[in-house]
Amino acid sequence: MSASPTPRIAVYPGSFDPITRGHEDLIRRARSFADRVIVAVAVNVSKQPLFTLEERVALINQAVADPSVQVQAFDGLLADFARRAGATVIVRGLRAVSDFEYEFQMALMNRNLAPGVETVFLVPAYDLTYLSSSLVREVARFGGDVSALVHPAVRQALTQKFGR
Numbered sequence: 046m047s048a049s050p051t052p053r054i055a056v057y058p059g060s061f062d063p064i065t066r067g068h069e070d071l072i073r074r075a076r077s078f079a080d081r082v083i084v085a086v087a088v089n090v091s092k093q094p095l096f097t098l099e100e101r102v103a104l105i106n107q108a109v110a111d112p113s114v115q116v117q118a119f120d121g122l123l124a125d126f127a128r129r130a131g132a133t134v135i136v137r138g139l140r141a142v143s144d145f146e147y148e149f150q151m152a153l154m155n156r157n158l159a160p161g162v163e164t165v166f167l168v169p170a171y172d173l174t175y176l177s178s179s180l181v182r183e184v185a186r187f188g189g190d191v192s193a194l195v196h197p198a199v200r201q202a203l204t205q206k207f208g209r
């Protein structure tokens with residue numbers, strides 16, 4: 046009897062402040078080649094986040110109902126987290142040329158830190174390419190309709206944050 050193959054684990058890291066339909070689309074795409082996807086929520090993000098770590102994790106869990114997708118917070122280096130998680134792939138989305146330089150630098154540094162872990166860039170669904178958490182926050186802050194851009198639980202959380 047042959048041993049069952051090692052499951053392919055992909056880590057999808059980010060701030061997820063908050064998760065958008067674009068992130069959800071990328072998680073689904075990552076599932077097409079990974080047995081398990083770990084959505085890795087960065088504890089320390091560069092700017093003061095709108096949502097706490099606990100809120101960001103809870104919203105992802107509400108937006109993504111797939112037993113093959115786990116949500117974990119991580120502190121410190123992504124490369125260390127990916128190695129500890131047994132991941133072979135780091136997934137990042139590329140929306141536009143403007144994303145490229147930062148993503149390229151990050152991919153090279155992560156490969157330097159964790160040589161066995163490859164970064165894979167995924168292209169989001171065409172109608173979601175313009176979407177980002179920061180745009181969603183801004184539209185919601187000024188009372189715009191974000192219902193097509195985020196899961197209903199996220200829309201509700203934004204409404205509560207901004208009292209609109």
Ligand code: PNS
Nearest residue numbers: 058059060087121122123124151154155
């Ligand atoms: O959603 P974001 O803000 O673009 O995600 C960026 C994130 C969290 C993936 C990146 O800042 C990160 O990996 N932070 C962890 C610290 C780290 O490993 N930094 C070096 C990256 S080469």
